[in-house]
Amino acid sequence: MSWLLPALVLVPFAGALVLPGLPDRFAVRAGVGVALVTLALAVLATYETGTTGFGRMQLEVRTDWVPALGLQAHLGMDGVSAPLVLLTGLLSVLVCLYLTRVGPDRNLVACVLAVTGGSLATFTALDLLLFFIAFETVLIPMWLVIRIWGDTTQPGGTATRNDAASRFVLYTATGSALMLLGIILVIARTGTSDLTELIERGGAGMSVTTQTVAAGLIVLGLAVKTPMWPLHTWLPPAHTIAPTAGSVLLAGILLKLGTYGLVRVAVPVLPAGLQNVAPWLGGFAVVGIVWAGLACLTERDLKRLVALSSVAHMGFVLLGVASMTPTGLQGALYANIAHGVVSALLFFVVGALKDRHHSADLSVLGPGLRDRLPRLGWLLTLGAVAGLGLPGLAVFWGELLAIAGAWQSSALGALDRPYAVIAAVGTAIAAAYWLRVLRLIWQGTPPADQAGLPDATHHETVVVLPLVVATVVLGLLPGPLLSTTAGVVRLLLPGGGVVP
Amino acid sequence: MIHLLGPAVLAAALAGIGVYGILARRNAVLVLIGAELLLNAANVLLVTASALPAGGLAGLEHSQTYHDPLIPGQVMTIFVITVAAAEIGLGLAIVLLLFRARGTVELTAVRELGEASPRHTETPS
Amino acid sequence: MSGPDLLLTALALLAAASGLLAVTGSRVVHCALWLVVSLGALAGVYLVLGAEVVALVQLLVYVGAVVVLVIFALMLTRAPVEPSDRLDAPKGQKLAAVVAGISVGGILAGTLIYALQDLTVKVQGEQGSARNIGRAVFSGWLLPFELLSVLLLAALVAAIAVSRHLPAEKRPGQSLTEDGGVQ
């Protein structure tokens, strides 16, 4: 079945190339078709990997591309990448489905498919340089989505839209250019860019200083994409401007590239280096959680608020990774998927609200949503409640395990317990700002003038349904996802994660 | 027996004068004169170097007595003179073209291509 | 200080002085003439250093052709014969020129003085003879020689093409008729 992964990656790209040629109406439907095929391939690949064991790398396919650089087109999938591939496939289908009814535009669907293809390539790439190329492939399509279909009704019109788009791509490009330096340093020192080989070596052959420098650079590049606290200021404007489809892609898939990179590249390949970087990474993550939480407390724009909440969520993921313990890593991977599902759900709902009210400002969305638009109201409540990490819904497990990982982490040294406590306090702040949102727009008496708005259409409900089911199922039944990542996490950590 | 220091210093002096000549003049033709001096300075340096036995300064401790049969220094000088001639030929042709096009050869007057010139600074629409 | 040394220093001083005058003179024609003197002195220096052919070529090409060309150019561009202060560049540029000139000259002089400190060498008279130069050029340096011919040809073609006479009011991008005749 070695054809499976290349097909998985190339089908969306092919779709992206073909779609601009077709007429709008037909193109969007074709887009959904291509996305469905990709999802089917993803499910098949996951099933195949599952049967032969998530612990090791499966479905490997490898051909030489640039021998001089040692760059090989080397794809593979294991327990860490399988859930992310599935999530990408699912979100891509949902976004394409969403676009069939809301502003169908063939180029937009093409960009969506390009982003999907790029992400799938990143998740299955097993060669450092191929990972980097795939990591960068996502930039231009996402920039196009924001630049062309962005919202120009914000104060400042097209200027803010262009600024948001260019800020997104330039910030990320600088980050990934620095990451490239780290990657080249690793390749130069170890002589190979093959990830499976590097993972087995576990950082042997590189002095600790080299590992620290390389880890510093790679983590910096990935942190911009995650985003980590001081480097996050590109995310809120990007989300406020991006169209709903763009926001879902950005939050659902793009943020995962950064964290996946950390787990796949930084942790196993540069264990000693990451050991030195971990306290800083943990520190910024924790500050991010509290900082973004507090910023949300006074945020006026709902999309910006959800974006800032994403920064807080990804703070937990980074804390999990920085702990470098099996529990922490599994927490990070779990929170990754959970955030993908929940933020996608939230952005769909917020997008629907924004389309109806032509603004995402809390005062305009107005009180009394529960009576005016009951279905959208309940979806928003479910999203908010999941967002604040209610046990029984997906995000809780990620946060609990990340905090547990941080608590007993040797990599964070003396800072492990304080970080865990601050992160736990962060969950309370999350509750505060989400309840503020519900209080401002969900509760209260609906104003008279906004009576006529239509509730969630059948189409929108169908698009959001899988996400609702996923949020609840992932919340109640953590077993399956945790066991998928359990095998690999033991492999990725130095010495199989000596801490219990 | 002659001291090579004399012509060497001459080369340096001529180079300095040539450089001054190029930069200090407003009239294009006079600038070319300065250029000629600079090239001649290089020629002097080459000829003085060819006066040394084979191996140049590095060969001195081998106390060679014979000279390099290919005489690179002097042959190079001849080539330089020819190149200079070609340059001055084309240079003057272009200066004359400039004169016919703009009626002056003063470089300070013909600065239309600079960034500050009005042609390129119209604010983007 | 043997005989040739004396002669060398004399010629060197002459060349340098006339060069300086050529470059700082306020009358255009004088500058050109001082240039002739300077290049002539250099020819002398080459002779003392035993480079006969080079001296001859210098006289022939530089003094004969190049300077004449320069004078023609001066006349064609109707440069002012009487002394004019418009020859020199503005203040800032002149200052930069002085600095640049001194620094280039200085660094070269410094290096050369450091390297050639009281190095004396016996000049081989006939090293620069026509026979040796001829053999050297046509054995070791044949390729540059041939290339030079291409360069000269190209320069001449360029010069001719560029100086083909120009219609009275030349607008950029206006195409000439095939034979380049005047409209």
Next chain:
Amino acid sequence: MTESAAILSIVLPAASAMLGLLMGRDWARDWAVLGSLGALVAAIAELVLVGTDGPVTAFGFLGRAQLGGTTIDLALRSDQLSAAVAVLVALVAFCVQIYSTAYLAGEGTPDAPTRYPAYAATVSLFTAAMMLVVHSADLVLLLIGWEVMGLASYLLVGHHSERASARAAAAKAFLVTRVGDIGVVLAVVVLIAGAGTTSISDLNRAATENEIGHGTVLTAGLLLLAGVVGKSAQFPLHIWLPDAMEGPTPVSALIHAATMVAAGVFLMARLLPLYLTVPGALQTGAVLASISMVGAALAALAQTDLKRLLAYSTISQVAYMLGAVCVASDRELGSGDPTALAAPGVLHLLSHGAFKALLFLAAGCIVHIVGSTALADMGGLWRTHRSLAVLFGIGLLGLAGIPPFGGFWSKEAVLSAADEAAHAGTWVGWTVLVAGVLTIVLTGLYAGRAWAIVAMGRDPVLPAVGDAETEEPHENPHGHSQVPVAMMLPLYLLAIPTVAFGLVLLTPFDLLHGVEIQPGTAITGALLALSGVGWAVSAPRLGTPDIAVALPVRARALLENAFYFDAVIRALVVRPVLGLARTVQMLERDVVDAYVRAVRPTTEIAGTVLRRTQTGLATGYAVWVLVGAVVLTVAGMVLV
């Protein structure tokens, strides 16, 4: 079989919640009632089955979560403790559902819709969550139930979300409990790290055989205590309960009387073996309980709102239960399961659940009649609605702990436990005993006060039952003269356990052998209660039905606002956090983002400066070339 009963008790209400929400308006009522009935039957069946073929320690429910070294087994357990509490919960839930069918009947007015389907579904969700807490064998599964209860309480308190006070109360309720829950989350984290497991039975066993470090268990214990204090509205995290009265009264009956607030005590009882190894945690709990006991009772005395009075009474009674559990470490027990030491607390939990639910539902009926919850508007119930008054009286007697009512037996069990601990010579025992005794008097007082104001009071508010509608009821436009049957039925149902709870002591439950009533404390307790009630009831002779008038005015205001603790918390916590949030927003815009925004102007300035060097003068460029060459040479020479 017991497993299926336990699972059914959770799944049935959950299913009814789901279907109620999805099916829409007309089906909602039937699903809700059916669900709670089903849960009640399952709970009773479980109680019987546990009795016959013994408890089942752990059986799978939501599978197993494998992470790093440890595995979290999301399993349930079923034993006498869980069965008993389950029955209580199911009973009260069933009563509330029936009660609500009438209480929230109809559509309500456009600006105050009843939203019954959502209400019924959330109550069912709550029941399912409480059942999950009661039956869970694993701390994390318990935490899930714990927080879903918090969410349900948030939704229900904020049910009438058109009222700003309701919205604020709902948010406050959730946030304060959430702050408490940070403790629980951290406790789970500590236990995962320290003990490698979160299964309650394993933890108890490991703690007793001190396989886990003492420090770990102490921190876990204290953190869990924080959660308990938050959820059971004990001092200092009690501020949310009085405000939670904004929710519909049946909700208060179910959540803020019988079940949720008791969940904290239930958790302590579950983990008693673990807590016995760290007496320090129990002592802190005891102190907090004592403070809550007395403080809340005092506050109840001065309340001008019937529901807030009952809320403060609940805080005080829950403190009773907590105190009983916290003195467990100073009592010795013969053989058998150490959790039996928590029996007095659990006993009081059960009896309090019954009579407090009765009181709240009765209060609901009164509010239904009078139209407002303020005590000033009430009076003369004895004459107008005799049966309602009787039931309300029974509830009050249960509350005050007058023999032979249920409240008396459970209160005495607690007092005798405290007495036994006091005789063991520990200061904890003495504090709880003294606080307990003091509280009995105060409870008697405010129970009597309530009776005096509501039942006796001045001329009838409403014409007697059955009078013609001629005389328009004065000054209460939106009251109703009649109380629907559906609202009265649950009262009768709940009156039974309130009265007959004493019989429970005779049943063969092995938990009960932790309980022995000492005649001495029993009699003194009864006398004190009677004196309290008597004094309060005699107040009308002083001219006003309200005994609180006897208090000096400033003291009365102090008590009414519960020592202004709420304002203190607002000043100490809420305002600084909002201030910090504003500064963060400002810092985000002006500092962190400033650097990013600054990049554009700096590049523009640099670009313009560099452009200016392009003067257009050819010899100007030559200067750069030559000077550049010189600089290059000098640098080269220096480097070599």
Next chain:
Amino acid sequence: MLTDITGTLTGVPRIDAVALLPVIAPVVALLLVLLIDAVRPVKPLLNLVTLAGLLTAAGGVAYLALEGTERSTACSIGVVVGTAGLSGPSPLPESLSPSDVGFGCSYLVSDLTLTGQAIVLVAAIGCLLLALDGPGAEDRTAHHTLLLATVAGATALAGARDLATLTVALETATLPAIGLIALRRDAQGAQAAVTLLLTAIASLGLLLLGIGLLFLATGSLYLSRIADVLASDPDEKVLVVAVAGAMFALAGIGFKISLVPFHQWTPDTYAGAPLPVAALLSTVSKAAGLTAAAVLLGIGLPALHDAWAPLIGVLAALTMTAGNLVALRQQVAVRLLAWSTVAQAGWVVLPLAASGTTRDGVREAVAASLGYLLAYVVAGLAVFAVVVLVARHHRAGEEHTLEAYRGLARTEPVASAVLAFALACLAGLPPGVMGLIAKVVALRPVVDAQLWPLAVVAALNVALALAYYLRWTALLLATTDQATPRWRLRPAEGIVLGGAAAGCVGLSIGAGTIAGLLPDLLR
């Protein structure tokens, strides 16, 4: 190993015509063009002959590459020694071996030579095709002659292994280009030509002074000889003079690659010159400059690596940053392109900064530079092709600002797709995978040598450059109201556009050619 064509002239070394084919072909074509112009100047014939000349040269390069053996010609080994009867002024004592006396070969066909020549010829063919119908091509004969002369100079430069040939080849590559600039005989062209002329003459002076010093120090003009002398740890004096010479020579070559202090002529000359000539300057002339630097520094002065490597690093950093910063502010398309080529020059020269002393280090650095150069030239050609097309159809002609590209994607989807793809390649961001691989190739030696400040500056410059490339792409996709006329695409321009686009895509997929140049020793 000399092949024998002449043999008649006594003592004239046998010139290996095949080895020199890439140089001889353009010269022969040049002569033919002049001949035809004299007889019957028919435009298509002239074009054909010029193209034939370039194609033969390219064929020669291909043949030599395929043949694979290393040929050296125009050598002076054994001439004087081997010729019986000729008595030199002082017959060489028999004891001396040729390598002692400063002999060597003027022209060597090695991997470096062939790669340099290949890049030059590809670019030249592109520029010729652009110039066939583009602006400034009225004077057909002169244009083609000068173009062929420039190409001959550039190809000779790639193979030059002695300083005399290097100088003459460099001048042959520069002077005709100055002629080409002035060919349109308008004021713009004249000023541009004067600017470049003065910079070129000043640089020639510096180069010659440098060569004089090097000759003074080592006594020979042959690069291999100079390298040997400097490698056998010469004494202090020789080293100082040699370093001074090297620096002057490097400064002399700097203007051709447009490194920072020597770059100021670039924007003015590009703006003044006809567009195809600007394309020529940005591709052929830059390629010639880089090969000159590679030959001089890589083969002649590896011993002085400690002197020139860090300085090239500094120059590269300055060039990148200055180029990008000013490019951000440009509105006129051709000026933006000029500053973009200045910035790209920084990238091209970047690997040389980390060449390390070992032979292998220098080889890898030069290979990386040439790799990046190839990518840059192909992408540059594609961009220039589209700019020429727009210039031809826009009322402002060559002075058109970026606004002329607004909404081009609607009317000219193919051309704007090629432009967008080429800009992505120059920016180094996928879909322009070729550019990304080129940037990786360029950064690898720098990171390997742990030159962290340089690496970080380069990384930051990626974003700076991306800013204006994306601004340009965004304009393509923007919506516009005024209708831009459909283009009439001439065959020649079509070929260049197609060829360059195919080149970009080909190099993106088969990126091995960028990374794997110069597999064996650097000679």
